[in-house]
Amino acid sequence: MKRRTVLIAGLLAASTAAATACAPGQSTGSASESLVIYSNSVSEGRGDWLKKEAQAAGFALTFVDLGGGDVMNRLSAEKNNPIADVTFGLNNVYFEKLKAQQVLEPYTPAWAGDVDASLGDAAGGEFWPIVQEPIMLVYKKDAYASAAEAPQDWTDLWTKEQFKGRYEVPNSLGGATTQMVLSGILSRYADPAGELGVSSEGWDQVKAYFAGGSRAIKGEDLYARMVKGEVEAGQMWLAGKSAREKQYDIVTEAAMPTVGVPFAVQHVALVSGTKKAETAKKFIDWFGSAETQGKWSKEFFTAPTNTKAAALADPEAITQTEAFTKQDIDWTLVADNIDKWVEKIELEYLKG
Amino acid sequence: MNGSLRQLLRSPLFITVVAVVLWFSITFLILPNVNLLATVFMPEGKFSFSAIERLLSSERAMDSIRNSFILAVVLSVTVNLVGIFIVLATRYFDIKGARLLWLGYATTLIYGGVVLVAGYKFIYGDSGFVTKQVQNFFPGMDAGWFSGVFAVVFVSTLAGTGNHLLFLGSALAKVDFQTIEAAQMMGASSWKVLRSIVLPTLMPMVYAITVLTFLGGLGALVAPQILGGEDFQTVTPMILTFANMPSSRDLAATLAIVLGLSTIILLAVLNRLEKGGTYFSVSKVPASMKKQKIENPVANVVVHVVAYALFAVYALPPVLILLFSFTNAAAINSASLSFDSFTLDNYLRVFTDYSAMWPFLVSIGYSAVATIIVVLGLLFVARLVQKFKNPATAAIEYVLHIPWILPSTMIALGLIVTFDHAQWLVGDQVLTGTLVLLAIAYVIGKIPFTLRMLKAAFSAVPDQLEEAAAILGASSFTIFRRVLLPIVAPAAAAIAALNFNGLLDDYDTAVFLAHPLYQPLGIVIKNATGEDTLTDATALTFVYTVILMVIMGITMWLVYGRGVKLGAPRRRRTPSTSNNPITPPSLEAGVKTTRELVTVGTAHNQEK
Numbered sequence: 001m002k003r004r005t006v007l008i009a010g011l012l013a014a015s016t017a018a019a020t021a022c023a024p025g026q027s028t029g030s031a032s033e034s035l036v037i038y039s040n041s042v043s044e045g046r047g048d049w050l051k052k053e054a055q056a057a058g059f060a061l062t063f064v065d066l067g068g069g070d071v072m073n074r075l076s077a078e079k080n081n082p083i084a085d086v087t088f089g090l091n092n093v094y095f096e097k098l099k100a101q102q103v104l105e106p107y108t109p110a111w112a113g114d115v116d117a118s119l120g121d122a123a124g125g126e127f128w129p130i131v132q133e134p135i136m137l138v139y140k141k142d143a144y145a146s147a148a149e150a151p152q153d154w155t156d157l158w159t160k161e162q163f164k165g166r167y168e169v170p171n172s173l174g175g176a177t178t179q180m181v182l183s184g185i186l187s188r189y190a191d192p193a194g195e196l197g198v199s200s201e202g203w204d205q206v207k208a209y210f211a212g213g214s215r216a217i218k219g220e221d222l223y224a225r226m227v228k229g230e231v232e233a234g235q236m237w238l239a240g241k242s243a244r245e246k247q248y249d250i251v252t253e254a255a256m257p258t259v260g261v262p263f264a265v266q267h268v269a270l271v272s273g274t275k276k277a278e279t280a281k282k283f284i285d286w287f288g289s290a291e292t293q294g295k296w297s298k299e300f301f302t303a304p305t306n307t308k309a310a311a312l313a314d315p316e317a318i319t320q321t322e323a324f325t326k327q328d329i330d331w332t333l334v335a336d337n338i339d340k341w342v343e344k345i346e347l348e349y350l351k352g
Numbered sequence: 353m354n355g356s357l358r359q360l361l362r363s364p365l366f367i368t369v370v371a372v373v374l375w376f377s378i379t380f381l382i383l384p385n386v387n388l389l390a391t392v393f394m395p396e397g398k399f400s401f402s403a404i405e406r407l408l409s410s411e412r413a414m415d416s417i418r419n420s421f422i423l424a425v426v427l428s429v430t431v432n433l434v435g436i437f438i439v440l441a442t443r444y445f446d447i448k449g450a451r452l453l454w455l456g457y458a459t460t461l462i463y464g465g466v467v468l469v470a471g472y473k474f475i476y477g478d479s480g481f482v483t484k485q486v487q488n489f490f491p492g493m494d495a496g497w498f499s500g501v502f503a504v505v506f507v508s509t510l511a512g513t514g515n516h517l518l519f520l521g522s523a524l525a526k527v528d529f530q531t532i533e534a535a536q537m538m539g540a541s542s543w544k545v546l547r548s549i550v551l552p553t554l555m556p557m558v559y560a561i562t563v564l565t566f567l568g569g570l571g572a573l574v575a576p577q578i579l580g581g582e583d584f585q586t587v588t589p590m591i592l593t594f595a596n597m598p599s600s601r602d603l604a605a606t607l608a609i610v611l612g613l614s615t616i617i618l619l620a621v622l623n624r625l626e627k628g629g630t631y632f633s634v635s636k637v638p639a640s641m642k643k644q645k646i647e648n649p650v651a652n653v654v655v656h657v658v659a660y661a662l663f664a665v666y667a668l669p670p671v672l673i674l675l676f677s678f679t680n681a682a683a684i685n686s687a688s689l690s691f692d693s694f695t696l697d698n699y700l701r702v703f704t705d706y707s708a709m710w711p712f713l714v715s716i717g718y719s720a721v722a723t724i725i726v727v728l729g730l731l732f733v734a735r736l737v738q739k740f741k742n743p744a745t746a747a748i749e750y751v752l753h754i755p756w757i758l759p760s761t762m763i764a765l766g767l768i769v770t771f772d773h774a775q776w777l778v779g780d781q782v783l784t785g786t787l788v789l790l791a792i793a794y795v796i797g798k799i800p801f802t803l804r805m806l807k808a809a810f811s812a813v814p815d816q817l818e819e820a821a822a823i824l825g826a827s828s829f830t831i832f833r834r835v836l837l838p839i840v841a842p843a844a845a846a847i848a849a850l851n852f853n854g855l856l857d858d859y860d861t862a863v864f865l866a867h868p869l870y871q872p873l874g875i876v877i878k879n880a881t882g883e884d885t886l887t888d889a890t891a892l893t894f895v896y897t898v899i900l901m902v903i904m905g906i907t908m909w910l911v912y913g914r915g916v917k918l919g920a921p922r923r924r925r926t927p928s929t930s931n932n933p934i935t936p937p938s939l940e941a942g943v944k945t946t947r948e949l950v951t952v953g954t955a956h957n958q959e960k
Contacts, residue, residue, distance in 0.1 A: 077864075081784055
């Protein structure tokens with residue numbers, strides 16, 4: 001027993017020493033210049049690709065891959081001791097909240113003149129648009145005889161009997177895409193006198209949406225469930241649709257509602273308090289440039305906001321993006337209420 | 353009472369210990385939690401109870417609370433049924449291949465949490481290996497059979513029997529065999545012996561394990577999340593959701609308080625019951641237990657069949673995880689095994705790619721550091737509270753139990769709220785965003801059972817030893833270092849090993865506190881098993897799982913392996929008389945110590 005005790009103590013001590021000795025960030029070249037980037041848009045190979053491209057351009061990057069809500073929570077928790085130098089990928093709603101908490105540092109990138117600044121923070125200059133993406137209702141093409149029989153708008157899902165139980169509804173509301181979809185539905189029923197700025201008719205719609213849907217299953221992708229035949233429709237963003245069609249080998253179509261679809265605009269911003277501000281600014285200049293955004297688009301099927309990047313981008317991604325009407329959403333209403341909306345839905349309408 | 357307080361004040365060693373404990377408790381246990389409660393319930397300096405109203409009007413919240421209690425009650429029954437059966441099958445009855453059976457049943461000791469649940473889903477889920485095989489024979493079978501309350505109870509039951517295996521097994525070893533022999537000579541049937549002699553002796557232990565099973569069911573997180581479907585969601589996932597939404601954290605705190613209060617009430621009630629309870633006497637002249645043949649041939653066959661069926665259920669997931677860890681993503685996705693999909697690439701990738709290996713090093717590092725700190729630190733504290741029984745030490749003990757009442761998520765949030773700005777208690781440092789904070793949280797989380805367990809170990813040390821040393825002129829530090837420490841060291845090592853295992857795949861705490869560049873394994877595994885992920889990471893998860901099992905297996909072997917009596921598949925012929933406090937001399941002390949041990953065991957098993 002004594003030997004065993006010594007062994008356990010020894011192993012513990014050794015593993016402490018081993019693990020504290022070496023961090024991967026520091027092993028790659030000039031550690032001091034390596035930028036830490038928080039993003040919800042580096043999964044599915046995007047981070048690896050960007051790291052390689054950035055290396056060629058002279059930047060060493062370390063990504064922290066988190067969901068939209070987690071990126072925001074972390075940035076605000078670390079406000080007084082920031083680890084991140086740059087963040088990108090979040091949409092307006094999140095960035096407005098970060099701005100309100102004074103997490104961001106104003107910076108006007110070199111490419112500021114090539115984008116529509118009003119998509120971002122035109123007044124404060126704290127975050128700048130890089131990519132815009134329609135948030136869509138997608139359905140499995142061969143599930144319906146013709147496009148006319150497929151759902152045409154979100155409201156069809158719960159008002160028409162044939163779609164009931166055949167579409168996926170989220171099982172948690174923290175994701176950026178989910179919140180976009182909810183904003184798109186609820187903002188149609190804006191009513192200053194209603195509960196949380198939405199009329200009771202609007203809440204009935206959301207209630208019906210969740211009641212009639214098939215709850216998403218943790219650990220299973222929407223497209224995996226479509227392949228299995230459990231559901232035929234659900235929410236997706238444009239680049240995600242393209243990647244998943246390849247991966248799951250199925251064809252899906254997106255509904256084109258007459259009111260339009262919510263557009264998520266992804267932004268990039270400098271984190272306030274970063275110790276590598278100069279390198280970080282250079283990176284933002286490079287990342288949002290027409291050339292980088294064009295390559296990114298070709299690789300990951302996105303529509304860049306940089307007008308000069310359009311010529312270099314994947315033409316199909318731009319065509320498909322432009323095919324959608326941008327839904328007219330009162331973003332102030334959304335930013336003021338989205339947290340309360342999510343809480344209400346979590347408590348009252350979500351299944352399980 | 354006063355005398356012992358005066359004594360305490362005369363010892364410089366213990367004054368230092370008290371000072372450190374006070375600082376630590378105020379800084380890391382009281383302040384953060386008070387802070388958190390203040391921010392969520394008094395955002396504008398005024399008390400608000402709207403969270404309670406909002407929860408009461410939510411059908412979903414009420415359902416989840418009800419489901420948590422249902423799960424706790426159901427598990428208390430099922431875990432005991434299965435647990436007692438596997439202990440009897442491996443330790444009491446003469447079953448062919450009992451040692452192999454034991455190894456199969458023990459697999460849930462070397463993996464847990466999200467890894468275990470995901471593993472069971474991979475095997476029994478709608479596109480799982482077993483489901484597919486069965487469907488070949490019964491095409492009409494419902495592929496989605498493995499979900500909802502049944503699946504949650506099934507998985508949690510199997511995952512929860514580890515305590516029985518470790519602790520009920522050792523209690524069984526203390527049953528007086530002479531009484532059994534006497535009963536048999538007087539013509540009692542094997543059923544009668546089991547019912548009238550063996551089971552009553554085991555009851556105190558069963559009772560202790562039931563408490564922990566109940567609490568585990570109440571706080572269940574991963575199993576309902578992954579397998580519960582829309583009909584069976586519980587409270588803890590909801591706490592996690594609301595904790596992640598800054599404006600809804602009052603809901604998370606309220607739900608956490610509901611769970612905390614239930615825990616306190618349950619423990620209080622059980623403490624009372626326990627005080628009035630009777631313990632069954634056992635001989636202190638133990639005759640070694642001989643395995644019992646089941647005389648009734650039908651019963652014998654039935655028990656054998658059930659034992660091996662259970663073995664298959666337990667052993668299949670880990671075996672298949674091992675097999676599939678050698679296959680490519682396509683084979684894993686389709687859950688089909690074939691020779692041409694076998695590959696060593698997954699392992700090569702983990703062992704050659706530094707970034708794939710990194711989460712492991714981080715997890716091992718954090719677990720080791722936290723374990724060393726908590727065990728070393730509490731060695732002094734445990735001695736203090738065990739030796740000096742006065743109101744001051746009693747208060748310290750209560751405070752150190754706070755982490756047991758609050759879910760780790762809430763503790764993590766409290767730390768963030770308190771240390772995201774300069775705090776004079778920690779030398780005006782901002783701790784959020786540093787490596788230290790997660791280590792502190794891990795230490796906090798492991799305090800209650802480490803303390804209880806070490807206290808039990810110290811109480812097994814005879815007073816005379818210390819008195820003799822004192823008479824010979826040894827200082828209190830010398831006594832501690834040269835007399836007490838060597839005696840409790842084996843127990844401390846065992847606790848350290850179990851703590852270490854328990855922290856290896858942590859997710860709840862890390863998701864809030866981990867330094868973004870030092871993300872431990874739990875986060876990586878969770879990310880890989882979440883929705884919205886494409887599947888490249890799946891194969892890697894399997895490799896991580898296998899390596900985790902190996903590490904945990906080694907740790908368990910070091911603690912309970914060859915030569916140590918408790919929990920070992922091969923028992924010594926005669927009970928050891930070593931000073932190992934895990935095998936205490938009498939049952940009264942035994943129940944007490946094993947109760948502490950069970951706590952540690954649950955810590956390891958709780959699917960947090």
